[in-house]
Amino acid sequence: MITIAVTAEGPDEPRVAISPETAKMLVALGARVRVESGAGSRSRISDETLKAAGAEIATNATDALSGADILLRVRRPSGDEIRALKPGAIVAAILEPYDKAAIEPLAATGASLFSMELVPxxxxxxxxxxxxxxxxxxxxxxxxxxxxxxxxxxxxMMTAAGTVPAAKVFIMGVGVAGLQAIATARRLGAVVSATDVRPATKEQVASLGAKFVAVEDEEFKQAQTAAGYAKAMSVEYQAKQTELVANHIKTQDIVVTTALIPGRPAPRLISRAMVESMKPGSVIVDLAAERGGNCEATAPGQTVDVNGVKIIAPINLAGSVSVNASSLYAKNLFALLELFFDKQEKVLKVNWDDEIIKGTLLAKDGKIVHPNFISQPAA
Structure with missing residues (x-):
């Protein structure tokens, strides 16, 4: 029987890599699920609910890891944790693969490391x-x-005492986080605008009832690759876009920035001068804080005040809604693990040539094997 281990995360990570729902589904695949006691407590998942779903509760991490075939984590495990597994075991987690100095020792353990950020x-x-x-x-x-x-x-709000104007919310970066931010701000009744360098996002912004803000010249129309990613823009375009954004930000009450580039520092979207141009009482939420921030005045993990403007720079914001985040993450993991199993024979049977498995596999047999990271310089 294949044994799947789940251990508790560190003090800064409230999420967990399993839920009662996925524990039940993993057991149905033919796996033995062993969870460290208390691992789900910060996501309101008790040992009792996991046990009722078919999981075994281990007294500590050592017992949970001992001889397991698969380790599921949210954050990157230590080398000692991996060495407690069976030789050549599978590890699936958010591994932060661009940190070569941390990844190489884990790869050397011989485990098959699956980095969930690399899912195609x-x-x-x-x-x-x-x-x-x-x-x-x-x-x-x-x-x-x-x-x-x-x-x-x-x-x-229109009241007998007068009208309260709607707040103005500006979303910078229209990926998944940006689109949800637009939708949420609209549901709360704000007047919403958004910007992105990819022309295809204009229609998405409009579909959510927000105004699109960008310099829409010929260069902008060609600013997206066939794969849907943004192209590097010319210095001239960047200057025009910066001027437009600077004038727009002056009038906004709330700004949310979401721009991230994998493996690179977050692009600077808001200068200190832009912050100082905003009205006292305005708020900026910088979702790129973990990579240095999209705002020049950002202090990662802190809330700072610049002339009355609050700049909130959360680390692991998804973890602050850990009940939902753990549930969704556990389902992401289960969907990947399904590919590892032969459902009829209920045994581990990994097709190493599968497009998803090849795209997510970072290291195997003691070596980094993902083509994007074989020669990756240290972060």
């Missing part, structure tokens, strides 16, 4: 897309947190 962006893998499931929650929470710090209402 193809239709068949949508249910495994961790970046999307967690960014969706972060986009929602960013607007809710901004509203709580704003100190004014978001919707327009």
């Amino acid at each position: 962006r193809i239709s068949r893998a949508q249910s495994m897309d961790v970046l999307s499931s967690q960014a969706n929650l972060a986009g929602y929470k960013a607007v809710v947190d901004a509203a709580s710090h704003f100190g004014q209402t978001l919707p327009m």
Whole structure:
């Protein structure tokens, strides 16, 4: 029988890599599921509910890991944790693969390391897309947190005493997090605008009832690759776009920035001068804080005040809604693990040539094997 281990995360990570629902489904695949006691407590998942779903509760991490075939984690495990597994075991987690100095020792253990951030962006893998499931929650929470710090209402209110104007919310970056931020701000009654360098996002923004803000010249119309990613823009275009954004930000009450580039520092979208141009009481939520931030005045993990403008720079914002984040992440993991099993024979049977498995596999047999990282310089 294949044994799947799940251990508790560190003090800064409230999410967990399993839920009662996925524990039941893993057992149905023929696996033995062993969870460290208390691993789900910060996501309101008790040992009792996991046990009722068919999981075994281990007293500690050592017992959970001992001789397991598969380890499921949210964050990257230590080398000692991996060495407690069977030789050549499978590890699936958010591994942060661009950190070569941390990854190489884990690869040397001989385990098959699956980095959930690397799941290919193809239709068949949508249910495994961790970046999307967690960014969706972060986009929602960013607007809710901004509203709580704003100190004014978001919707327009018409009362006998007068009219309260609607707040103006500007979303910078229209990926999964940005789209959810737009939708959430609209539901709360704000007047919403958004910007992105990819022309295809204009229609998405409009479909959610928001205004699109961008310099729409000929270069902008060609600013997207066939795969849907943004192209590098000319210095001239960047200057025009920066001027447009600077003038727009002056009038906004809340700004949410979401721009991230894998493996690189977050692009700077908001200068300190732009911050100082905003009205006192305005709020900026920087979802790129973990990569240095989209705002020049961002202090990762802190909330700072610049001339009365609050800049909120959360780390692991999805983790602040850990009940939902853990549930979705656990389903992402299960969708990937389904590919590892022969459902009829109920045994582990990995097709190493499968497009999703090849795209997500970071290291195997003691070596980094993902083509994007074989020669990757240290982060």
